[in-house]
Amino acid sequence: MERALDPEGLDEVFTFWAARPPRTPFRGIRALEPGCCARWREGRLTIRRYYAFDFAEVATEPAQALEALDELVCSAVALRMRADVPVGGYLSGGLDSSVVCALAAQASPYDLRTFSVTFEDPRLDESVFQQTVAAAVQSRHAVQRIGDGDIAQAFPDVVRHAETPLLRTGPAPLYLLSRLTRERGIKVVLTGEGSDEVFLGYNLFKETLVRLFCLRQPDSRWRPRLFDRLYGYLGPEAGKGDFWRRYFVSAGSPDDPLFSHLPRFRLTARIRDFYTAAFRAGVGGFDPLAELREALPPRFMRWSPLSRAAYLEIVTLLSPYLLAAQGDRMAMAHGVEARVPFLDHRLFEFAAALPSRSKLQGLREKQILRRWAARLLPPDVASRPKQPYRAPDVPAFFSGREPEYVSELLDTASLGRIGIFNPQAVAGLVRRCRSGLARRVGENQALVAILSTALWHREFLEAPARERASAFSEAARAAAGPPVAA
Numbered sequence: 001m002e003r004a005l006d007p008e009g010l011d012e013v014f015t016f017w018a019a020r021p022p023r024t025p026f027r028g029i030r031a032l033e034p035g036c037c038a039r040w041r042e043g044r045l046t047i048r049r050y051y052a053f054d055f056a057e058v059a060t061e062p063a064q065a066l067e068a069l070d071e072l073v074c075s076a077v078a079l080r081m082r083a084d085v086p087v088g089g090y091l092s093g094g095l096d097s098s099v100v101c102a103l104a105a106q107a108s109p110y111d112l113r114t115f116s117v118t119f120e121d122p123r124l125d126e127s128v129f130q131q132t133v134a135a136a137v138q139s140r141h142a143v144q145r146i147g148d149g150d151i152a153q154a155f156p157d158v159v160r161h162a163e164t165p166l167l168r169t170g171p172a173p174l175y176l177l178s179r180l181t182r183e184r185g186i187k188v189v190l191t192g193e194g195s196d197e198v199f200l201g202y203n204l205f206k207e208t209l210v211r212l213f214c215l216r217q218p219d220s221r222w223r224p225r226l227f228d229r230l231y232g233y234l235g236p237e238a239g240k241g242d243f244w245r246r247y248f249v250s251a252g253s254p255d256d257p258l259f260s261h262l263p264r265f266r267l268t269a270r271i272r273d274f275y276t277a278a279f280r281a282g283v284g285g286f287d288p289l290a291e292l293r294e295a296l297p298p299r300f301m302r303w304s305p306l307s308r309a310a311y312l313e314i315v316t317l318l319s320p321y322l323l324a325a326q327g328d329r330m331a332m333a334h335g336v337e338a339r340v341p342f343l344d345h346r347l348f349e350f351a352a353a354l355p356s357r358s359k360l361q362g363l364r365e366k367q368i369l370r371r372w373a374a375r376l377l378p379p380d381v382a383s384r385p386k387q388p389y390r391a392p393d394v395p396a397f398f399s400g401r402e403p404e405y406v407s408e409l410l411d412t413a414s415l416g417r418i419g420i421f422n423p424q425a426v427a428g429l430v431r432r433c434r435s436g437l438a439r440r441v442g443e444n445q446a447l448v449a450i451l452s453t454a455l456w457h458r459e460f461l462e463a464p465a466r467e468r469a470s471a472f473s474e475a476a477r478a479a480a481g482p483p484v485a486a
Contacts (some may be wrong), residue, residue, distance in 0.1 A: 003461050004028070010165065010420070014271040014449060015288045016322035017167050025164050025456070034319050053314075053348065054299065055307035061358045061368070068350060069262050069372050074383050076344035077103040080190055081132050088113035088186040090177065090338075091141070092389065093129030096192030096201070098381050099373050100341055102188050105137040114139040114191065115181050117173045118365055123233065123392055129381060136378050142184055144177045151396035152403045156455050162325040163331040163460070165453040167268065169391045169444045171326040182334040194342035196315050198351045199369045200306060200360040203230050207248065208260040208309050209360070229363065233388070234441075246413040255321060257293050257300060260309035261316065265289060270442050270479045271449050274421045274429070293314070306356040393444035395479060397451070398433045409454035421450050450470055 009025040012018070013077040021031035032038055035051040059272065062068070076183065077100060081087050089101040091114040105112040115139070116130040118483055127143070134141035152328060158172045161163070196202045207230055214223045224245035234240060252262035272280070292312075300308060322338070331338040341347070361367045373382045392399075397406050408414060410430050412423040432438040433447055 004333045005420075005457070005461060007284075008286045008288075010453070011272070011283050011286060011376045012288045013165050015265055015269050016316040016320070017268065018164065018317070019324060020288075020292070020320055021314065028461070030140075032466060040300065045341055051090065051345070052297070052456075053095065053311075053345075053352065054297075055303045055311065055352045057307055057355060059355065061355055063355065065358070065368060066372050069368060070346070072347045072350055073341070074103060075215070076341035076347050078107050079341040079344070080341050081107045085187050086110045086113065086185075087339075088115060088181060088184075089139070090114070090134055090181075090189050090191045091116050091130050091135060091139075092192065093126035093381070094192065094387060095373060095377075095382065096195035096342065098129075098133045098192075098377050099195075100190045100192050101133060101139065101368070102137050102376050105139055110208050112137060113184060113186050114141045115144065115177055115179050115184075115186075117140065117144050117146060119173075119391070120148070121392065126387060129384065131379055133381055136381075140246065142180060144173065146173050146176065146382070146391070150176065150401050151391060152256070152406070154398075155452070156405060156459075158330070158451050159455040160459050161329045163329070163456075164325055165269040165449055165456050166325065167271075167449045167452075168395050169393050169448060170389060171330050172396075173391050174326060174330040178331045178334040178336045181336050187335060188337045188339065189331070190339050190341060191327070193317065193340045194336075194348075195366070195369065195435055196311055196386070198342055199366040200310065200315065200356070201365045203386070203388065204260065204264065204313065204361055205232055205306055205309055206363050206365065207263070208305055209363075211248055211259075212254060212305065215254060218249070219284050220267065223343070243362055251404075254305070257296055258289060258312065259303065261312050264478060267442055268445060271446050274425045274446060274450060276419055276422050281422045303423050304356050306360060307352070308381075310352075319460075339422065394433050394438050397447075398436075402434075403456070405455075406451065409451060409458070414454065416451075418454060420453060420457075426450055 004027040006023065006025055006027040009019040009023045011325065012020055012023060013025060019025055019031075023035040024031050032047070033049075034047050035053075036047050039046050039048070080102060087104065087108065089097065089104050089112060091097050091101050093116065101112065101114055113135050116127070116134075118127040118130070119125045130143075131141070140353065149167050154172050154175055155169065158175045161175065162171060207227070210223075210226045210230065213226070217223060224242075227245050227248055228240060231240070248263050251266060252259050256262065258265065275283075297311075298312065303311070304390075327338055358368045359366060370382055376382070397403065410426060412427060415421055415423040415426055427447060429438065429450075432443065438444065438447065
């Protein structure tokens with residue numbers, strides 16, 4: 001089969017951060033959808049769905065909700081501690097990973113090994129909280145420090161293992177973390193992934209409520225200022241102001257099924273502004289948002305606005321990007337298995353049936369989980385507001401010495417051969433990056449998307465497969481060392 005890209009698959013990457021299964025960025029290659037199984041028999045492939053989730057939200061929180069949550073979370077962690085090797089934990093310092101590591105430490109017959117990423121940039125670093133939890137659960141803690149040049153150096157390998165273009169550098173620190181984990185002898189880790197989707201932890205859910213609140217009085221001048229509270233971690237370089245606030249309010253109608261996610265989808269889709277005319281023509285009339293609307297479950301519009309937002313977050317970001325590209329692929333790059341207790345189907349079904357206000361109360365996220373965790377964690381961790389996981393994007397490549405591959409792949413001639421992005425438009429973006437002027441989220445996403453696409457294209461669509469296989473074989477032989485006599 002000819003190796004070629006799928007324009008519609010790439011267009012989905014540049015809309016949702018990942019292609020939605022069964023579509024992939026590769027022509028002729030399909031992915032199995034979550035909740036489905038495939039069977040090949042007598043020359044015929046059949047696909048069957050075995051699980052579909054629902055949000056059967058009740059009006060009031062059950063009287064024994066905390067007791068039920070306790071049993072479910074403890075059971076979910078205990079089940080995933082079953083292994084014939086010691087099980088470790090990824091510890092970010094936030095509520096979710098702290099809960100998982102605290103319960104794992106209680107259940108482990110060994111001294112729990114925990115692993116964290118830290119950053120030199122204090123705006124991204126959570127090391128104080130990581131050390132607090134590690135001391136509280138008495139784990140043997142190891143840290144992967146991300147310094148200048150580390151992300152850029154690892155990024156080609158990150159894209160190779162992800163097998164898709166990326167819009168952020170976030171997978172790179174986790175790739176390095178899994179390497180450290182394996183070097184320390186741990187092959188299985190528990191993570192806190194999934195809790196933000198299950199218990200409404202992301203700012204996106206608060207943003208949905210604030211947008212609805214603003215639209216009830218569209219002429220209000222103070223209501224849109226609530227967005228400043230949500231995104232206080234964004235500095236002045238993000239361009240916050242009246243125009244920025246109005247972007248959220250005017251992003252779409254509450255009647256649109258995709259209302260909660262339209263600001264994100266439209267911001268990400270600005271990457272299309274860099275398309276060449278030929279690639280744009282190849283995409284044709286494909287509309288990933290229209291296709292997503294058509295694929296929504298029949299009951300979707302009967303769910304609450306926050307349940308609809310949670311569903312969209314799960315199917316567009318959690319499953320194809322956070323669990324696949326940023327999660328499993330970065331862990332398995334070094335032979336580490338990541339297990340996710342918060343996505344135990346029993347726990348999910350329990351949380352999905354809770355009233356939205358049990359999870360998000362005003363602008364305070366994960367309320368029921370926090371109430372329960374207060375008995376388990378240090379107070380400053382159990383009550384700590386959500387800090388989004390972020391890694392440097394543009395600065396990772398243009399602060400300090402620029403890696404040689406960056407200038408090679410973003411060169412006008414190189415981009416011209418690929419044919420996806422307009423070399424002149426990209427050149428303007430690169431000039432802003434090199435001069436330190438590309439500070440907005442959209443510019444950072446575009447730069448990482450273009451660079452990672454060039455890496456992806458070179459790795460999978462340009463070099464002959466036999467050359468890659470030979471290179472992998474030589475690398476494997478070098479890593480194994482000389483043969484040892486029996």
